[in-house]
Amino acid sequence: xxxxxxQWIGFGDSEHTGERPVVDAHRLGLWxxxxxxxxxxxxxxxxxxxxxxxxDWQAIPLLPLLRWNTLVLLASSVxxxxxxxxxxxxxxxxxxxxxxxxxxxxxxxxxxxxxxxEQYRVLGLFLSSNPHSSFFYILSGVHGAHxxxxxxxxxxLLARPGRVGAVNLCATYWHxxxxxxxxxxxMLFVV
Amino acid sequence: xxxxxxxxxxxxxTSFLRRYIFSTDHKVIGIQYLLTAAFMGxxxxxxxxxxxxxxxxxxxxxxxxxxxxxxxxxxxxxxPEFYLSLITMHGxxxxxxxxxFALLGGFGNFLIPLQIGARDMAFPFLNMLSYWxxxxxxxxxxxxxxVEGGAAAAGWTSYPPLSAxxxxxxxxxxxxxxxxxxxxxxxxxFTMGGLNYVVTVLNLRAKGMTMMRLPVTIWTLFIxxxxxxxxxxxxxxxxxxxxxxxxFGSSFYLPAGMFYGNKLLEHSGGTxxxxxxxxxxxxxxxxxxxLLPALGIVMDILPVxxxxxxFGHRMTLYSLGAIxxxxxxxxxxxxxxxxxxxxxxxxFAIGTMAITLPSAIIxxxxxxxxxxxxxxxxxxxxxxxxxxxxxxxxxxGGIFLGNATSDIQxxxxxxxxxxxxxxxxxxxxxxxxxxxxxxxxxxxGRMLSERLGKxxxxxxxxxxxxxxxxxxxxxxxxxxxxxxxxxxYEFMQPYVHLNVPVTLAAFLLGAAQLLFLxxxxxxxxxxxxxxxxxxxxxTLEWGAPSPPPHGNWGxxxxxxxxxxxxxxxPGTIQDFTPQTVAANPTQQAR
Ligand code: HEM
Ligand SMILES: [Cu+2]
Numbered sequence: 127x128x129x130x131x132x133q134w135i136g137f138g139d140s141e142h143t144g145e146r147p148v149v150d151a152h153r154l155g156l157w158x159x160x161x162x163x164x165x166x167x168x169x170x171x172x173x174x175x176x177x178x179x180x181x182d183w184q185a186i187p188l189l190p191l192l193r194w195n196t197l198v199l200l201a202s203s204v205x206x207x208x209x210x211x212x213x214x215x216x217x218x219x220x221x222x223x224x225x226x227x228x229x230x231x232x233x234x235x236x237x238x239x240x241x242x243x244e245q246y247r248v249l250g251l252f253l254s255s256n257p258h259s260s261f262f263y264i265l266s267g268v269h270g271a272h273x274x275x276x277x278x279x280x281x282x283l284l285a286r287p288g289r290v291g292a293v294n295l296c297a298t299y300w301h302x303x304x305x306x307x308x309x310x311x312x313m314l315f316v317v
Numbered sequence: 318x319x320x321x322x323x324x325x326x327x328x329x330x331t332s333f334l335r336r337y338i339f340s341t342d343h344k345v346i347g348i349q350y351l352l353t354a355a356f357m358g359x360x361x362x363x364x365x366x367x368x369x370x371x372x373x374x375x376x377x378x379x380x381x382x383x384x385x386x387x388x389x390x391x392x393x394x395x396x397p398e399f400y401l402s403l404i405t406m407h408g409x410x411x412x413x414x415x416x417x418f419a420l421l422g423g424f425g426n427f428l429i430p431l432q433i434g435a436r437d438m439a440f441p442f443l444n445m446l447s448y449w450x451x452x453x454x455x456x457x458x459x460x461x462x463x464v465e466g467g468a469a470a471a472g473w474t475s476y477p478p479l480s481a482x483x484x485x486x487x488x489x490x491x492x493x494x495x496x497x498x499x500x501x502x503x504x505x506x507f508t509m510g511g512l513n514y515v516v517t518v519l520n521l522r523a524k525g526m527t528m529m530r531l532p533v534t535i536w537t538l539f540i541x542x543x544x545x546x547x548x549x550x551x552x553x554x555x556x557x558x559x560x561x562x563x564x565f566g567s568s569f570y571l572p573a574g575m576f577y578g579n580k581l582l583e584h585s586g587g588t589x590x591x592x593x594x595x596x597x598x599x600x601x602x603x604x605x606x607x608l609l610p611a612l613g614i615v616m617d618i619l620p621v622x623x624x625x626x627x628f629g630h631r632m633t634l635y636s637l638g639a640i641x642x643x644x645x646x647x648x649x650x651x652x653x654x655x656x657x658x659x660x661x662x663x664x665f666a667i668g669t670m671a672i673t674l675p676s677a678i679i680x681x682x683x684x685x686x687x688x689x690x691x692x693x694x695x696x697x698x699x700x701x702x703x704x705x706x707x708x709x710x711x712x713x714g715g716i717f718l719g720n721a722t723s724d725i726q727x728x729x730x731x732x733x734x735x736x737x738x739x740x741x742x743x744x745x746x747x748x749x750x751x752x753x754x755x756x757x758x759x760x761x762g763r764m765l766s767e768r769l770g771k772x773x774x775x776x777x778x779x780x781x782x783x784x785x786x787x788x789x790x791x792x793x794x795x796x797x798x799x800x801x802x803x804x805x806y807e808f809m810q811p812y813v814h815l816n817v818p819v820t821l822a823a824f825l826l827g828a829a830q831l832l833f834l835x836x837x838x839x840x841x842x843x844x845x846x847x848x849x850x851x852x853x854x855x856t857l858e859w860g861a862p863s864p865p866p867h868g869n870w871g872x873x874x875x876x877x878x879x880x881x882x883x884x885x886x887p888g889t890i891q892d893f894t895p896q897t898v899a900a901n902p903t904q905q906a907r
Contacts, residue, residue: 154515154520155513158515162549165548166550167554169551173555176594177591257567257568264567
């Protein structure tokens with residue numbers, strides 16, 4: 127542990143606590159918030175594990191559309207990284223452009239998810255059809271709601287592209303949601 | 318970012334609205350939470366009086382109550398389904414909307430910045446949002462009494478199928494849906510508050526305020542916030558699934574083959590046990606979320622009124638950490654009779670026994686902190702000592718419940734009701750009162766009346782123990798909880814009459830709180846003006862004016878040089894040394 131970290135955690139008798147926290151408050155707050163989201167989905171996960179063992183669990187197929195959606199979401203993470211690099215170099219105009227691209231990909235993902243709901247509906251797989259479909263609708267919905275929150279953040283950044291700190295925070299959240307979606311896919315369709 | 322020590326003195330908002338209603342000042346928000354908790358406490362307490370009246374005089378006629386609850390009390394006689402709504406809402410309101418509001422929302426907001434030497438919370442706006450989410454959550458809960466079918470009736474634990482099948486009981490219609498919405502908003506509000514507390518404690522401590530120099534109160538609030546942040550989300554997940562079972566035809570909790578009337582319900586394959594696991598994964602940590610801050614407050618009040626350091630400071634902190642960790646893996650002790658494998662039961666029993674160890678260490682440290690002190694028996698101290706005694710009795714009951722073997726007999730009896738009221742009702746209530754009597758001068762700049770305070774303490778103590786100790790014995794006799802009336806049970810006839818003195822004592826307990834309410838408002842205007850540091854205490858908040866101004870510290874934020882428990886340090890003139898006093902060469906700072 128570095129000296130600086132030591133001061134932040136503050137055990138020992140350093141006279142400097144409170145002067146220079148190593149992790150800035152907003153980032154720290156975001157981490158704790160993400161921990162609560164992890165616990166939320168841990169709750170859902172244990173529900174899946176329990177419910178999956180019962181006889182009426184009938185696996186629903188993985189739609190090709192979901193693969194495309196996943197690609198779109200991953201692409202948006204890549205473009206967000208581009209935003210971060212540009213923001214660090216204070217190239218505001220380009221930051222705006224790539225932010226817009228990222229947001230567009232985010233919207234496309236959400237639209238794709240709704241499209242997936244529609245395709246399942248056409249296949250006769252409704253929310254109440256069987257536990258697997260119930261979980262799919264609910265978990266993709268909860269994930270989508272979190273992503274919509276991220277889109278609000280992107281909107282804020284579009285208005286204030288100069289805020290590097292905010293860009294970084296939003297990027298962390300966005301990547302987290304990308305990872306979360308991959309996890310959900312694996313939980314629901316692979317293992 | 319500006320640091321706490323260098324922050325310019327913030328400008329105080331001048332409009333009434335920004336200053337007292339939509340304030341971002343942590344002190345105002347803390348007091349808002351306390352007042353809200355008091356209001357919800359009065360409501361929840363009155364519900365308890367109705368429950369007790371029914372238990373003592375089952376099916377008696379209370380015609381004047383019909384006007385307030387035309388459905389539930391139609392003809393003046395309490396309906397069984399209304400009784401279920403009463404116990405459900407009493408528990409829900411007390412746990413989440415009274416104790417959580419008061420201890421975390423109230424004391425958490427008021428004390429954290431003041432005791433760590435900050436000017437406000439890390440995210441003041443989020444803090445305001447937290448309170449203004451808590452208000453609609455409370456209103457939704459209260460409103461649920463007046464919708465069709467009445468308030469939720471599946472217990473504060475909301476076990477399905479009762480909570481999942483809207484036809485199962487009238488309260489399971491709109492009442493249960495509102496319960497879920499109210500809880501969801503509560504959790505959102507708690508999350509916003511909890512994030513603030515955790516980040517503030519980590520990042521905004523004054524110069525010199527190391528983690529080891531934090532008052533134990535702050536440690537307990539910090540740990541409780543982390544516990545709550547991690548434990549509430551699984552309940553959110555559970556509640557979302559419950560909502561879908563109720564309204565959208567999914568079957569997470571509902572098995573096949575359930576009939577309503579002679580109609581088969583269309584659910585299949587679910588299991589109610591899933592809810593129990595998810596609920597208690599939150600439920601057990603939640604009881605510690607409430608307990609720990611109460612113990613922290615007591616731990617910080619003891620040295621002030623014994624004029625000596627607390628005993629076993631480090632050991633207490635380690636034990637708090639151990640309790641927090643262990644509390645996440647003992648939830649199964651609420652489910653011994655759910656048909657779980659005896660091996661799993663044994664795991665939970667061992668975990669539960671393990672958690673009694675750090676609990677006992679804290680209890681012993683509290684008692685040892687009294688040893689050899691020059692005790693000043695002021696009202697905060699009386700309540701602090703009362704808290705310790707209730708913690709001991711409640712913990713003793715917990716040992717019987719924690720062993721699966723004895724719990725199979727005791728589960729769902731009044732023994733459990735007695736146990737958890739000592740803990741979640743007694744320790745937290747007494748700790749809260751100890752804190753209120755102690756910090757009232759800092760909050761409002763006036764002293765509470767000592768004489769009224771002492772009467773309040775003794776009546777509360779007598780009323781409380783009469784009610785809840787007796788309930789232990791009723792439970793040993795086999796009296797089940799949540800039953801509407803016991804007139805038809807022959808095995809209970811020898812002792813069912815004990816419910817009458819219990820109810821009378823409960824009325825006394827309730828009435829005694831009026832003394833406090835009166836004292837609270839009367840002293841606000843008529844109490845003697847408080848000095849800066851009326852109790853001769855060492856922690857930072859007593860260095861600020863009473864009440865502290867916006868921004869707390871004027872021009873210069875405090876700088877900390879020692880731990881919070883320097884009482885009776887040899888070679889000093891006063892018998893206490895505030896945390897801001899620099900170490901002199903003859904003594905070692907801690
Ligand atoms: C010595 C430590 C403790 C042990 C061993 C213990 C054990 C237990 C057990 C086994 C039960 C379940 C009984 C049953 O339903 O059959 C229980 C219930 C309960 N305990 Fe504790 N407990 C302890 C401390 C606490 C503390 C510190 C609190 C709160 C501040 C608390 C609050 C509760 C509540 C609220 C319930 C009942 C919930 C309900 O069923 O409605 N307990 N306890
Ligand atoms: Cu428990």
